[in-house]
Amino acid sequence: MCLYIASLNSGSNGNCYYIGNDNEAVLIDAGISCRETEKRMKRLALSMSKVKAIFVSHEHTDHISGIPVLSKKFQLPVYITSNTLKFSGLILEQHLINSFCAYQMVNVGELSITPFPKFHDACDPHSFIVAFNKTRIGIFTDIGIACEDVIKHFKQCNAAFLESNYDEEMLATGRYPYHLKKRIQSSDGHLSNDDALQLFITHRHSDMSHLILSHLSKNNNRPELVEELFSKHAGATKIVVASRYCETEVYAINNIDESYSETKTKQKHLQLSMF
Ligand SMILES: [Zn+2]
Numbered sequence: 001m002c003l004y005i006a007s008l009n010s011g012s013n014g015n016c017y018y019i020g021n022d023n024e025a026v027l028i029d030a031g032i033s034c035r036e037t038e039k040r041m042k043r044l045a046l047s048m049s050k051v052k053a054i055f056v057s058h059e060h061t062d063h064i065s066g067i068p069v070l071s072k073k074f075q076l077p078v079y080i081t082s083n084t085l086k087f088s089g090l091i092l093e094q095h096l097i098n099s100f101c102a103y104q105m106v107n108v109g110e111l112s113i114t115p116f117p118k119f120h121d122a123c124d125p126h127s128f129i130v131a132f133n134k135t136r137i138g139i140f141t142d143i144g145i146a147c148e149d150v151i152k153h154f155k156q157c158n159a160a161f162l163e164s165n166y167d168e169e170m171l172a173t174g175r176y177p178y179h180l181k182k183r184i185q186s187s188d189g190h191l192s193n194d195d196a197l198q199l200f201i202t203h204r205h206s207d208m209s210h211l212i213l214s215h216l217s218k219n220n221n222r223p224e225l226v227e228e229l230f231s232k233h234a235g236a237t238k239i240v241v242a243s244r245y246c247e248t249e250v251y252a253i254n255n256i257d258e259s260y261s262e263t264k265t266k267q268k269h270l271q272l273s274m275f
């Protein structure tokens with residue numbers, strides 16, 4: 001059994017990432033409306049009945065705006081730190097609120113979700129690794145720098161949603177006010193295309209099958225630019241650029257080591273049964 005992943009939307013206008021196996025799934029953030037989330041999942045033939053929880057990375061509106069309606073309508077537990085909840089202003093049904101702590105794994109059915117802190121201008125921001133069997137998916141958006149934790153976890157991922165927010169040249173020469181440019185570039189801001197590329201080139205897992213470039217700036221980036229930049233270095237990794245207007249396809253992610261050893265084991269059994 002593998003993991004299925006999709007971006008339902010990615011960017012400063014809303015973020016929502018689906019990760020699940022055949023039986024259960026989680027949403028990382030829910031920053032588009034409930035109606036739009038449902039519509040996009042339906043188009044992808046993903047069932048809301050499999051979604052068992054929403055995990056919240058931080059309190060910025062583009063990550064939380066859909067949560068109140070979505071969690072109420074489908075009675076979905078929301079995993080959110082107490083600080084993020086406080087600063088988000090979210091009103092949620094009490095019995096649906098769950099907290100989490102950095103580095104402490106949360107189990108949702110057979111999925112395990114490990115949060116770890118990240119650098120971003122929010123009160124208590126976290127990235128997540130979602131794992132099933134030995135397959136690991138990382139969700140690394142809204143990060144100012146690829147810190148040690150990001151590097152350590154990125155290395156282990158069979159697939160990742162990785163922020164590639166801005167082209168340095170476009171931001172520098174663009175019309176944003178100076179203070180906003182500084183904020184975006186700071187270690188509490190966002191990763192540039194070059195930052196993301198460096199992380200990918202230097203630290204990717206040898207079996208990374210998919211890299212989904214995420215949270216692209218509308219004004220300081222272009223999807224074609226990101227696609228071209230990463231494709232040159234892709235090797236066997238499929239490069240996908242997540243859109244700020246629509247969902248991606250659903251991608252099936254397997255741990256190649258796992259399927260290889262499964263095949264080996266099956267072959268071994270077959271050989272043994274011949275004698
Ligand atoms: Zn964001």
Ligand SMILES: [Zn+2]
Binds near residue numbers: 058060122142
């Ligand atoms: Zn943010």
